[in-house]
Amino acid sequence: MAKNCRFTVATHICAVIALAPERAVTSDDAAGSVNTNPVVARRILAALARAGLVSSQRxxxxxxxxxxxxxxxxxxxxxxxxxxAEGPVFAPHAPNPVCPVGRGIQPLLTEIVRRADGARLAELAKTRLSDIVARLAPPSSG
Amino acid sequence: MAKNCRFTVATHICAVIALAPERAVTSDDAAGSVNTNPVVARRILAALARAGLVSSQRxxxxxxxxxxxxxxxxxxxxxxxxxxAEGPVFAPHAPNPVCPVGRGIQPLLTEIVRRADGARLAELAKTRLSDIVARLAPPSSG
DNA sequence: TTAATTCGTAACCAACTAGGTTGCGAGAAA
DNA sequence: TTTCTCGCAACCTAGTTGGTTACGAATTAA
Structure with missing residues (x-):
C-alpha cells in the first residue's frame, strides 16, 4: 500500500492515545479505531516506542x-x-562510472532528494499532535 | 526498492538525453549509463512519454x-x-466511523499529506533539467 | 521486397514491503 | 494463580519493482 498509510495510521493512533490521557490505550482500542488488526497496531506502536514517542505497559x-x-x-x-532510517538514494543502482552522467549525477541527486524530503518533513513539522486533537474535538463548536 | 530509485533513474536518463540533443538516445544507451536493462529503461521512458516530457521514434x-x-x-x-496519479491517502483503511477520531481524522490528514507532498514537489521544482546538465558539465571548470 | 533497427509490451521470475492472522512467551496486576 | 496485555515470530496474501526473454509493430535503408 501507499507508504502514506503507515504514517496516517500512526498519527491516528497517536490522536486516540492523546484523547484518553487518563488511561492506557490498548492495541485492541487502537486497532478498533483504525479498523485493523491489533498486531498491526502493535507493529506501528513499536516503531513509535523506539522513537520515544509512546511508552508501553504490559x-x-x-x-x-x-x-x-x-x-x-x-x-x-x-x-x-x-x-x-533513510536508505541510500541510489540502491541498487550504481550508475555506470564510465559515462559522464553516471559519474557526476549521484551526488547531485542525493542532495536534491535530501532537500525534497527535508521540505516534506518541514511541512509536517508545522502541525503538532495537539493541533490534530484540537481540530478533532473543537472547543464548543455547537 | 526505494521509490526514490525510479525518480533518480528517470532524472538520470533525462540528463543523458539532454546531453545528446543532436541525436536520438536509444533505450540501450540509457540503460548503459544507468547500469540496468533496456526494458527497464523503456518502462521509465514510457512514463516520461505519457507525461509529455520525451518523444520516441521507432x-x-x-x-x-x-x-x-x-x-x-x-x-x-x-x-x-x-x-x-496520487492514490487516496487512506486506502485500504476506512477508519471506524463510530470512533470520534476515526470519523474526523480523515479529512485532516488528507489535507496535511497533500500539503507535505506539495512541499516536496515545490522543492524539486526549484531544480530544472538544465541545472542538472550544467552542473554535470561545468563551463570550463579546469 | 527484404533486412535491420528500435520501440512497445506482455509474460514470467525474484526480491522486497505491507497488512492480516495465529500462536505463544514474558511481564504485570488482582 | 488467573487474567490481561504487550512483544514477537511465523506464515500467508497482495502489490511494487527490477531483471530477463520474447515477439509484434513501426521505421529506415538497401
Missing part, C-alpha cells in the same frame, strides 16, 4: 501512553519514527 | 528525444511523471 490495565505531551509531538517526528 | 536511427527544452523540465515534472 498486564491488566496496561497499554500505551504518550511519552511526550501532544504539544511536543509534531507530525514530522511521527513520520521519522515510521519511515525509519 | 526504427533505425530511432530512440528518445526531449519533447521540451531542458529549461522547461523541472524535477517536479519528472517526479509527477514517475509517481503517476
Amino acid at each position: 498486564g491488566p490495565s496496561g497499554g500505551y501512553r504518550l511519552a511526550l505531551s501532544p504539544q511536543e509531538i509534531d507530525l514530522a517526528a511521527i513520520a521519522r519514527a515510521i519511515d525509519g | 526504427g533505425p536511427s530511432g530512440g528518445y528525444r526531449l519533447a521540451l527544452s531542458p529549461q522547461e523540465i523541472d524535477l517536479a515534472a519528472i517526479a509527477r511523471a514517475i509517481d503517476g
